Amino acid sequence: MSFLKQALPSPARLQALTKLRSEVFGTTYNPESLRTGSKVLKARLRGPAMLRYYGERISGWAGLNAAVPNLQLRDLAEETRLIDLETRRKRGKVTPKKGQGRRASMKKR
Amino acid sequence: MPRALPGHLALKDFKARKSVASNELLRRAYLYIVRNETVDPKVRTAAMLKLNAFPRDTRPAAIKNRCTETGRGGGVFSEFGLCRHRFKLAASAGDIPGVSKASW
Numbered sequence: 477m478s479f480l481k482q483a484l485p486s487p488a489r490l491q492a493l494t495k496l497r498s499e500v501f502g503t504t505y506n507p508e509s510l511r512t513g514s515k516v517l518k519a520r521l522r523g524p525a526m527l528r529y530y531g532e533r534i535s536g537w538a539g540l541n542a543a544v545p546n547l548q549l550r551d552l553a554e555e556t557r558l559i560d561l562e563t564r565r566k567r568g569k570v571t572p573k574k575g576q577g578r579r580a581s582m583k584k585r
Numbered sequence: 586m587p588r589a590l591p592g593h594l595a596l597k598d599f600k601a602r603k604s605v606a607s608n609e610l611l612r613r614a615y616l617y618i619v620r621n622e623t624v625d626p627k628v629r630t631a632a633m634l635k636l637n638a639f640p641r642d643t644r645p646a647a648i649k650n651r652c653t654e655t656g657r658g659g660g661v662f663s664e665f666g667l668c669r670h671r672f673k674l675a676a677s678a679g680d681i682p683g684v685s686k687a688s689w
Contacts, residue, residue, distance in 0.1 A: 513620035516613060522645060523606025529666065530599060530653050535589030 592656030598649055601642040608643040612636065 498505040537551040618632035652668035660669040676684045
């Protein structure tokens with residue numbers, strides 16, 4: 477079998493051949509078979525499908541207005557609330573902000 | 586008529602979904618470094634720690650498929666996105682294509 481050993485090229489030459497082959501055909505040369513993480517990069521992103529799970533949802537007047545252009549619906553309850561708040565503020569009946577009340581000013585002294 | 590999300594837990598889940606979607610690309614980049622054996626081990630460990638430091642809501646495992654009609658967390662058929670009761674109602678009404686009551 478000695479003639480067979482002579483006929484076979486050395487491992488280094490075989491490796492050189494593999495390298496050349498990968499260069500010619502544009503494949504990755506990875507003789508130690510290391511994990512390159514390309515699987516992670518190639519995988520599709522899952523986020524968009526995750527966002528689609530519940531379907532399109534519209535909530536509130538603002539959502540309706542955003543979904544249907546030129547509808548211009550008004551949230552009358554919210555408008556009333558804001559007007560009431562303004563009148564109460566004018567009369568000084570609005571709850572003070574934190575640190576602005578009577579107790580907070582007492583502590584400072 | 587499209588409805589709002591069913592229940593506060595579904596709302597919480599949707600918030601997590603948005604968070605996962607927005608952080609996915611960055612997480613992938615770190616994961617690529619972690620899984621890449623050709624990179625310096627120190628860098629890989631640092632990337633692993635960065636990945637672990639992300640909030641819980643940015644991980645895909647934080648996502649739970651809840652019932653799209655009731656927001657129920659358990660007994661949900663993932664193929665239809667419905668809980669067992671809603672699935673039965675929809676299937677009985679013939680709203681789900683290819684599903685019929687067994688009879689033999």
